[in-house]
Amino acid sequence: MATNRKQSDRRPPYRRSKQRERILALLRSTDAHPTANWLFEKLKREFPNLSIGTIYRNIGILVQQGLIGRIAFGSTFDRLDANVTEHYHFICERCDAIIDLDLPVEPGLELRIPTSEGFEVHRHAVEFYGLCPKCAKRA
Amino acid sequence: MATNRKQSDRRPPYRRSKQRERILALLRSTDAHPTANWLFEKLKREFPNLSIGTIYRNIGILVQQGLIGRIAFGSTFDRLDANVTEHYHFICERCDAIIDLDLPVEPGLELRIPTSEGFEVHRHAVEFYGLCPKCAKRA
DNA sequence: GTTCATGCAAATCGTTTGCACAATG
DNA sequence: CATTGTGCAAACGATTTGCATGAAC
Numbered sequence: 114m115a116t117n118r119k120q121s122d123r124r125p126p127y128r129r130s131k132q133r134e135r136i137l138a139l140l141r142s143t144d145a146h147p148t149a150n151w152l153f154e155k156l157k158r159e160f161p162n163l164s165i166g167t168i169y170r171n172i173g174i175l176v177q178q179g180l181i182g183r184i185a186f187g188s189t190f191d192r193l194d195a196n197v198t199e200h201y202h203f204i205c206e207r208c209d210a211i212i213d214l215d216l217p218v219e220p221g222l223e224l225r226i227p228t229s230e231g232f233e234v235h236r237h238a239v240e241f242y243g244l245c246p247k248c249a250k251r252a
Numbered sequence: 253m254a255t256n257r258k259q260s261d262r263r264p265p266y267r268r269s270k271q272r273e274r275i276l277a278l279l280r281s282t283d284a285h286p287t288a289n290w291l292f293e294k295l296k297r298e299f300p301n302l303s304i305g306t307i308y309r310n311i312g313i314l315v316q317q318g319l320i321g322r323i324a325f326g327s328t329f330d331r332l333d334a335n336v337t338e339h340y341h342f343i344c345e346r347c348d349a350i351i352d353l354d355l356p357v358e359p360g361l362e363l364r365i366p367t368s369e370g371f372e373v374h375r376h377a378v379e380f381y382g383l384c385p386k387c388a389k390r391a
Numbered sequence: 392g393t394t395c396a397t398g399c400a401a402a403t404c405g406t407t408t409g410c411a412c413a414a415t416g
Numbered sequence: 417c418a419t420t421g422t423g424c425a426a427a428c429g430a431t432t433t434g435c436a437t438g439a440a441c
Contacts, residue, residue: 128415128420140334146350148329149405164423169406171421172332184331184341184350189406190287190430192323193311195279202323203371211285211323216364223380225355231385232342240377241362246370267395267440288431303398308431310396328431329405 127178132160133171140181201238205245207252212245266317271299272310279320340377344384346391351384 136152149168157163175181192211203212223234244252275291288307296302314320331350342351362373383391 126416126420130414130421132422137334140332144335144352146331146333148331150329152332160422162423164425165405166407166424167422170408172330173407174421179336180334182333182336184333190289191311192285192287193279193291194285194321194323195276195319196283197318197321203365203373206374213283214365219361222358222378226342226353226380231388232380233383233388233391234342234380235345235382237378237380239361241365241371241373242376243374244372249370249372252372265395265441269396269439271397299397301398303400304430305399305432306397309433312432313396 127174130171132156132163132167133174135159136168136171137175137180140175146184199236201240203241203243203245205248206242207244207248210245210247214241266313269310271295271302271306272313274298275307275310276314276319279314285323338375340379342380342382342384344387345381346383346387349384349386353380 135156139152139155140147149165149172152172153163153165153168156168172181172183176183194213196213199218201214201216201218203214204210205212219239222239223237226232226234228234243249274295278291278294279286288304288311291311292302292304292307295307311320311322315322333352335352338357340353340355340357342353343349344351358378361378362376365371365373367373382388
């Protein structure tokens, strides 16, 4: 099974760069959860020669520094599930296994969403991350 | 913002095909949440000329028929978040907006996982799907 | 026989990387 | 000056698609 990790893991020390500072500032200026490409479009006005690779490299660094988070399922490829009943998943951070849990689904969670604000909730998903029994044993 | 939908939307009527039947059978035979490529590797023994495109086309059909589910975050590209405190997300199925919720995070959910079975839970994520206030108004 | 499904190959999309040069400490 | 960051372009991996042929109804 493949790994989750994207991009070669960079590590400290980090030097500052104008590009990275602007990327972080831009991300902090919005709560719209932008994409890499959105950052690229915005910033190439300031940095006419900006490269999309620079965006990705800096996103990687900022994530490692814990300054931003990446919202993604964790894997680059889709995983399929013939179990179409509602259920939650456990995702092993070491071996990437996805395990169906037979926890009771909590419809009550959806009631927490303020419908007064106009949200219309159709369903929800819960994923637990950690080590599966096999991997936990080896740690 | 881009759309979630992958592959041109096919619609009924569907004809049966040996390939699709085997794909569904294989998915039903396991709970390991296989990838498209896993199916391809398994099935090309039975169908020496099998094409990866056929796998993807049939996955699309099976999903539309509601016979299988796709486990993916919902988008093809990563979305970023400068809010690094724990929080849940609401994802609009129409406009793809991701909205930070200020619901209280439920550490109690993690206690439901049977640690007796050896799971080691580090964190969990909850996503609610539906229509955001803007899109709900238009529906 | 008409329409849908397949195989094949080329295309697309988001992301990553090798390299030579520029910027940082 | 030692090393990290950048821009550029090529490479990549997963997925999608156009087209001619084969299978289903």
